[in-house]
Structures are given as structure tokens and as C-alpha cells.
Amino acid sequence: MSATLKRSTNATLEVEGLRVSFGGMEAVRGIDLSVERGETHCLVGESGCGKSASALAIMGLLPGGARRSVRRLGFAGDEIGKLSERRMARLRGDRIGMIFQDPMTSLNPAYTIGSQMTEVLRRHRGLARDKAAERAVAMLDRVGVTAPGMRLGQFPHQLSGGLRQRVMIAMALLCEPTLLIADEPTTALDVTVQAQTLRLLAELQRELGLAVLLITHDLGVVARVAHRVSVMYAGEIVEQATTEALFAAPTHPYTRGLLDAIPVPGKVRRGDKLGSIPGIVPRIPAGFVGCAFRDRCAFAEPVCASNIPPQFASPDHAYRCRMAPDWWRATA
């Protein structure tokens, strides 16, 4: 959201005006966000809303055929938006770690855990094989992998899904990065393993003072770990606030729709209808103007087809809708 909440300028990650397009379609349409040291910033939205594309774009890992443009991409005070692929590769895995959704396919089936972990240290720290292995064992131990020494000699297929994701986390943290980008890190895991993994991430973050950008579609995850939330819809951030502010006063009709779709114990009784949002996320062509949610929105009016400036519900809570900040109190 342009003219977003002004925040301290020493944020670990600062993104302004990030755009990603595939062919004629815009997957990300000018988003702004920042993540501070020790903070977890959740980027939440339905699948196809552009949240993964945003994460990959920040990392410089977009697939071929995708185009990125960004007004400002600040990392720890440096502008990294214009770095060459070679210099960017030096940052990745060293000062910026990333973990992915599916730990089954994200590890290379042909190499041992040890080989895949130590190569990070050998690349960025120039460590010898045995030193690197020592560090890898210590990190596996730190993320709660049992028998870490033995794991180095194992192949990914010999590990459970939860263990593999721990390995991925350990691998991302080997070089003690300042920023961790996690793209749906718990989606592919069993529910109990999800909870453990989230707890581990929260612990590690506190301990290492990490800035975490966490991509998820799961508002339960957001409620549990996020400090700040950006709600994304069709390539735009439609609402951005602290977690407390967002859950206390969700203001954008889309955010409200998302929250209504979640059963809340105690509030929703058996037989009650859960909220739902009709339709699907539209594909947005380049040059689209106005609110992308208007076709699915119960409150849409002709004015929604023009450019909607962001509004503030509170100093820490911005949203992009024509409605007044407390409109929902009247309807609720």
C-alpha cells in the first residue's frame, strides 16, 4: 500500500512498490511492506493472490518468464533491488534464509542431508568439510532433530515430513541470517507437526532476533505467530496492521470475509453457517484500475472501479477500501 504506515527506517526488510508480472498478467501489483528485527510479518491470502510470487521476487528466485520491478528493496540498510544475480546469490542462504512449503520435494533426493547442509557453509563461510559437518550437527541439534550425527549420512527419503522441514529450517539458519522468509512452511505437515514447527520457528526467532516474513493462507497460523499482518488479495495488500488491531477490527470486506470463514469455538454453534466469499481470485491484467475485490464484494459501488486510496483505521492499521473505518460496527 503506498503511503503506508511510516515506520522506523532501520527495518531489516523494506519493500516498496514491488510488482511481478507473468506474460500480460500481474501477479503482484505494487506492494509495500517492512519487517523489523525480531518481528514476524505474515503475508496472508488465498492461493493465487500473489503471496508466494512476492516472496520469490524478494529473494530474486522468480521462475523464467516472470518480470519483477521494485521501487525500493532495502535489506539491512542496503538497496538490493538492483544487485546482480551473482551478488544476490551471495546474500541468499547467508544473510537471507528461505524455507519452502513442501519438504518432500524441496530437498534433493540424490544427496545426503550432510552434503546438502554443509555445502551452504562451504559456499558462504568457506569452511572445510569436517568443520562444516560439526556446525551442521549443532544446528540440527538446535532445531530438535534427534541423533543429528546420524542424520548427516541419511537421504531425505529416510526422514519423516516433520524432520525434513526441521532440516530445511536448520539449513536456512546455518549461516545465521538476519532475515528468514518462510513460504507456507507448515502447510504440507500433519497438524501436530505443524504446531511443533511453528513453536520452533517462534523460539528460534526470539533467540536469534530474526526478522521473519511468513507466507501463509492459514489465519490460525497468523494468530499464533504474527506480530504484523498484511492481507493480500489479487496482487495487492488490502489491509495491513498489527495482529491485535487486525483481529480486533478487521476493516476491509475481504479480511472480514476471510475471518468469517473460520469456525471459532464458543462463538459458532453446530449447524450455524460459516461465512464464505463467493467466486474466485480473479486474474488481473496489466493496467487494471480500482478495487480488485469489487466483483465479489457485497458492498461494491460504482466508485470502487476507480482508484481507491488507502485509509487508516488507527495509526497502526491501514486498509484500502472506500468504506469508513468503523462501517462494520453498524452492520454487525
Next chain:
Amino acid sequence: MRTRQIPLLVGAVIVGVTALVALAAPLLVPHDPFAQNLAQRYISPAWMAGGSSEHWFGTDGLGRDYLSRLILGARISMLIGVATIILSGTIGTVLGVLGGYFGGKVDAFVMFIVSCRLAIPLILVALTVVFMVGSSLTVVVLTIGLLLWERFAVVSRAVTRQVCGLDYVAAAWAAGCSRLWIITREVLPNIVHHLVVIATVDMAIAILLEASLSFLGLGVPPPLPSWGLMIAEGKDYMYFKPWVIEIPGIALAVLVLGINLLGDGLRDSLGANTDR
């Protein structure tokens, strides 16, 4: 016109033109392809020194018009290609569909004969059979057709298994349709596009195999002008007149290339993935 359709178009044009030439061969030949004239041996093609517009592609070692023989050769190649894939396609598809549909022992048996077939050295066995039975066009077609069915079998088996796992086959089964009905009405229509692609691959292989057999002297018998045989007949003279092997060789390569382009294009546009 999208660029990725160009190969399909080129292939279709090559195959189409060759098919037309093959069909209309008796009308197109400028001379009798079998008429010998020992006084006019190895006349060069029209574009070379010593050539004339009387014989555009020159004459062979017996003074026969090369263009006429080439045209008739197209007929032989297309005939071999089409006839063998009809034969091998029938054998392979029946085996594959049976194996894929019934599974279990039937499937094990089908896979067993497929692996037996794969273990047989194709050219050697074809040569031996043609030698024993005696070479004729029919024998060559039968031999190649009876040997080249394994690709049809493997693919139709795999696709049949896949199709049988789909809901609409289960629905037909639940609705009380007979096996024959399910196979002919539900399974076959869904594997046809895969079979078309395999047909092009095998047609190309059959044509090359016939050329190889004829080149080795145990394929189409002379004086029929198979392109492979034309190369074999020109072989001894190629040091002096390279065009006697160049012309039929290029014809063969262009036809096979056309069939392969057509097959690749069809695979892309029909969405049949037959890579194994």
C-alpha cells in the same frame, strides 16, 4: 499461426505430398520405371553436367529413369509404412488393452511377450525370416508388422490402466455395461490419440527397417524400386556418381523426418505424452 505449430504443418505437408505422389504414382511417372536402356546408363540428373530434361533425376545402372523409380519407391515406402502399422497396431493394441484392462495374469503374460519381443534382435530375425520365406513385398510387410507391435502394446497398456482407474469407467461398470462395451466405448476412444502418435513413430521405424532390409538384399525384391534397394544398387557406383545414393537417401530422410515432425506435432496438440 503459432510458431510451435510450424513443425506439425511441415510434417503434414511432407507426408501429405508423399501420400499423394504414392497414390498417383502411375499417373505421375514420366517414364516406365522398369524399362531398361543399357545405352543410357548413369545419365546425370538435369542440374548436373551431362544431364538432360529427358531424365530429371538421371538414370540408374540399367538405364531406368531415376525419377520414375523414386516416385514408385514412394509408393512402396508408404505402403510398407501404412500396412505394417495397421498390422502391428492391431496386434499391439489388442495385447496392450487386454493386459491393461484385465491386469493380473493376463497382464503378466502380455508384459512377458513384450519383453521377449524386445530381446529379439530385430534386423537379424527379420532378415532370417525373409530369407527363409522368400522375399516379396507381402513377406516384408508381414515380417515387420509382426515384429513392431511392442510400442503399441506398452503404451496402450499403460493408458488403459490409467483410463480404467477413472471414475467414468467405474460408473459404466456400475451401470452394468459389459466388458466389451467398456473396452470399445469407454477405453478405446480415450487411447486413440496416443495410438495415433505411436503410429507415426512406428511408421517411421517400419520405413527405415524396410530400407535397411532391402539395402541388405533381403527386403523388397528387385526390380521393384524400394529406396533402400536403390541405394544398395547404386552403392558400387557411388564413388563415381554420388547422386545415385544421395537422391534416394535424401528422399528417405525427408519422408521419415516429415513423419516424425507430424508425430511430434500431434503429440503436442493432442496432449498425448508418450515419453517413457
Next chain:
Amino acid sequence: MVCLTVLILSFGLSRASGNLAISIAGADASAEDIAKINHELGLDRPLPVQFVDWANRAAHGDFGESFLFHEKVSSLIEEHLPVTITLGLIAIAVAVVVAVPFGILAALYEGTYIDVAVGVVALAGQAIPSFWLGLMLILWFGVGLQWLPIAGLDDWTGYILPSIVLAFVAIPVMLRMTRSGMVDAMRSDYVRTARAKGLARISIVAKHALRNAAMPVVAVSAVQLGFILGGSVVTEVVFNIRGVGYLAWESIGKGDFPVIQAVVLLFSIIFVGLTLLSDLVGAALDPRLRGR
């Protein structure tokens, strides 16, 4: 199992062909001569007896005596096999050396003109009949440029053209496999992870992508070697090389069935062996299949 069937088949192949004795003794031989030859060759016994006898001896490496060369078939094959095997091994090496790098190149430049060019070359390679390619190479390099011998294997230069022709059979298949394997690997999640780890491009391509793309290619090269050997007859005839393929061709032309039987059986067994080897290599390279 497969071997046994091929055994029966290669036996049946030769016995199905009317009267052998006539083809040996000549059409104008007397009935007495024919009976005598039939008896000498054991051809007057019931077929199953002949088969069991033949199979039993074949299992011990005894394929009887050639009708034509009056030499033991096993020693004929021993004499001709090394050349064929050597050529086959050189050819498969050439095929790997050509197909793998160009397959990688096409995959890394997927959708560009490089990719299209490699694809066209592969298609053209599939379309060119190998005997014709052999003749054309003889014309260009043997006759035109006079760099290489036009026939025979008198020294190492004689191996060059035949191995190229034999390799041509396997190159398009292996090229396509390498390319599609690399394309899949470069799009895979684990390569994205490798990039997210900041690894150098060379290590991403050579370590992470290639290893996975190469596994099926290496495995399939054993099967391709089988096809190359099976197709050696054409190349050996073109280049006048006295290998097993040439021996078989000569024998077929003369109806020398003990030799044909033996060669067909030999190629089949080699093919089955290579298929087995291919499975084993595939399993050894893939940690997921190892140790099962």
C-alpha cells in the same frame, strides 16, 4: 524365462525353413545324399529331441558346427565378437559424450534458438537411415577428403566412422531424455532450494540438477547399447567389418543355420543382460531404490 523363449524361438526360426539338407547339398543332390546329411546333422530325429539336444549343448557354449565354414560355431563367434563389442562400446561412449552435453545445453536454454536447433538435429538424426549415413560418411571423409579409411579396421582410424554411425542410433533418444530430465530438474523444488541457498550456478546445474537428470540416462544407455549391438549388422556390412553382425548376414544369405541360431541367441542374451544391468545401475544411482 525370456531367455528360454528366445531359445525356443531361435531354434524354431531355423527349423521352420523346409529342408535344410537340400539347401546344403544343393537342389540336384540325390535322395540318398540328403538322407545321409540329415542323419549326420541329427535332423532325422523328432523335433523336441533335436531341441533339447541343441539347447543342452548351447547352454555349454557348443552351438555345433557351421554348415558353411566347417568350423565350430563357438570359435567363429569368439573370433568375430570382440570387434562388434568394441565398436558398440565406443559408439555408446560417443553417444553419451554427444547427447548429454547438448541435452543439458538445450535444457538450460529451453525455448531459445539453441534448444530448437538441438531438437531439429535430433529429429534429423532419427530420420537418417544409418546405412545411408555410413555411405555418405565414406564418400565425404574416405573418398572426398581422404582422411579416413573407407572400410575395414586396419588401425584405429577405421573405428571412427563406424562408431559415429552406430552412435547415431542412440543419440536422439539420449538427447531427448537428457533434455527433458534437465528441464524437469531445473524447475524442481530442490533446485529452487539450491538457489535459495545461494549456491553458485555451476554447482546448481552440475551437482543438483544433473545428478537427478543423469540417473535415467545412464541407466538407459545400457539398453541403448543393446540396440546398437542389434543394429550392428547394417554398419558392419556398410564398412565391411568382420564382426558378428557381418557373420550373421553372411550366414543368413547362405542358410548357415547353426551360426544364425547362435548369433540371434547371443544378441538376445546380451540384450537381456544389458536390461538387467540397466535396472541395477538405475537402482545403484538412485538412493531411494538403493538397499531395498
